[in-house]
Amino acid sequence: MELHSKTPSGPIEQRWDRARFEMKLVNPANKRKYNIIVVGSGLAGGSAAATLGELGYNVQCFCFQDSPRRAHSIAAQGGINAAKNYQNDGDSIYRLFYDTVKGGDFRSRESNVYRLAQISVNIIDQCVAQGVPFAREYGGTLANRSFGGAQVSRTFYARGQTGQQLLLGAYQALERQVTAGTVKMFPRCEMLSLVVVEGKARGIITRDLITGKIESYAADAIVLGTGGYGNVYYLSTNARGSNCTAIWRAYKHGAAFANPCFTQIHPTCIPVSGDYQSKLTLMSESLRNDGRIWVPLKTRDQRPTDQIPESERDYYLERRYPSFGNLVPRDVASRNAKAVCDEGRGVGETGLGVYLDFTDAMKRLGVEGIRERYGNLFDMYERITGEDPYKVPMRIYPAIHYTMGGLWVDYQLMSTIPGLFAIGEANFSDHGANRLGASALMQGLADGYFILPYTVGSYLASNKLEKVQPDYAEFKREEAEVAAMITRLLSIKGKRTVTSFHRELGKLLWDYCGMSRNMQGLESAAGKIRELREEYWRNVDVLGGAEEFNQALEHAGRVADFFELAELMCRDAIHREESCGGHFREEYQTPDGEALRDDEHYSYVAAWEFQGLGQAPALYKEPLEFEYVHPSQRSYK
């Protein structure tokens, strides 16, 4: 395998223009003759399917929820970035590009990031025109806020429901195409395999989640917009159903998987309260604008907060990072929370929590002032924990939130299998080793509305694609394999539930391949994961049948894939002997405990190629070159 990023050359501002000009076009009259499968209806998949439909292609779109409107994108709260410079505060495309490359800790492709920043402005226009009710100023102009420590106000938002409103915009555009007859929607339908015919991606195998029927769909190009794999950790801020199955099975059919160990941990989540916990809830990052983070100075200090005097509190972020204080980037805030808890200074029953205290802010702004800014978040906190954050400080703890890794794609968003594209969180592309707040929504929509529709067209126009039919042997073979895996899961009839395995896997990964990692821990985790996977295939108990609505079976297939992915994550984390962004290797840090990158040896994308189960995957490297933003050490002191 060879990795051709197909990045255009020339001045960075002109690359996307040039690339578009060089693309082959499909004759408008022929578009409806092409079938395109889009798996996923989130911001990426939904916007792509709608746009491809508008262009006249014949689109089939799949999702596992009961409606495309429920994709996990719906849960995004904070906002979406765009280099509009409406606030006249010095923002520009170049600045957004610069911030994103730097924020990604110099592990992303410059050309992609620049294109993303360029397109960001079109996204806002498109969404406004669709009727997305963005927040407005009294004069009627669009409102902005600064987000995640950015120095300019470039984040557009719709209350605390930005993801919901953007997704509904895409969903409505999608439903419009359903009526127009260009898109056929398949909800409650899960992709379980990819079909490759003569080296090109030509179809998928799905399971109808209501009837259990296994079916084949053929197409000229396949697009995966299936989201991130944060749920490999069991507990994460992702929706319960989010999973890696589509991209993982594509990987097993030859698509390279890039930077699997680059995962993002969000510092402000509600801590775990017990073993029954099914997911973690994110509290918007904006809380760090006014809340002060602290733990008691003494270890295992059980006193209520009002009995801990100022002199016995440690505002550790303010102490260590005097200039950024509580607003340090996500990875730094998370790691520091873990460190104080590891010292035994964590708070709450489990000792895995730190205080986020609004007492000072309430003195400054009044209770009403706080209610106005964060009322809905405070309510949510109260609802979940039963504690009133106006009276006692909130408790927060980091949680897995986003996965920067994903299928490797070139500048055209095509994976290493011709005809297979990956968009949104499912690909590895634009965020390097760390994603900035409000940039995932931007990327998903950039991919779906403005990049993929061109690049797929160019692929179709420049390849001769013979017709394939779902009754070809390649499809039948894949169908049989999918059915065999299901039969196998159902026939083990062991003694443990799927959830108990998933939870144990998640804990292993969180402990050894989470916020901070070291060689020893990673190696032992990889071994334990392998053992647990073997036990899974001997001892899992999945009730019910294959030909019915069977939620345990759905979960069982996803967990089987998580096991294999988890091993690859450890392998990737072991091989990357440096610290960068979300990947913090304890062996590689500066004397004062900050991440230490090794640009000389690791300035590349690690793309792994499947070599068969039980075989070591092959590693390919895409070197990263920085012509515009010169790598520097991030410093927030």
Added chain:
Amino acid sequence: MRLTLHIWRQKSANDLGRMVQYEARNVNPDMSFLEMLDVLNEELTLRGDDPVAFDSDCREGICGMCGFMINGVAHGPRRGTTVCQLHMRRFRDGDVLYLEPWRARAFPIIKDLAVDRSAFDRIIAAGGFVSVPAGSAPDGNVILVPKQKADLAMDAAACIGCGACVAACPNASASLFTGAKITHLGVLPQGQPERCERALRMVAQHAAEKFGSCTNIGECEAVCPKQISLEAIARMNRDFLKASWINRGASRSSGGE
């Protein structure tokens, strides 16, 4: 805490279904309602009994995937809250709870507490959008939108499409759902060109899906987890009436190419 649960069990759409009693032991007050059911399902699985099917995804009250009746109330006793955000501290030791799926002709049961809400997608597909293909939009600030209007649109757009309004309505009407989308797009300048057509098509689809009509009972508003106001239905009715009136003239003049 210990609870007695009576849960609707129905194997498939064609099965008859019945209430089955379960004991939920060791319920922790900090659990969410769905986590309590997760624990029950783990126990059932280990005993070899089919776990209870119910839908959920985000578990944050935003995706609209979850929802069933608890003692006859859609999403249970806490106002403005989906079942995934309802916590067990709301209940008392020894409580007896009856869990049933949304019941409406337009929402066929799939299994146990899970129902088919695809009728909602078809109502949106009928007209719940602004026809603006990607690439054709003017700059975001070209059309100014007064803050009050943007806020009003956002209030209606907050609908999560869970179906509680239908389940609570004695007529099984989806007027609150339909009205919320008509309101959201109808108050924004971007939604004006298709405003009449939208109301006509969405209301017609609502009827075609066999949802009942609204008789202003207001149960929907009371259970809506996003507290969408009945005002949305009034706006839908106004847009629909106005559109029907205008349409009488238009249908005569449109017709051919």
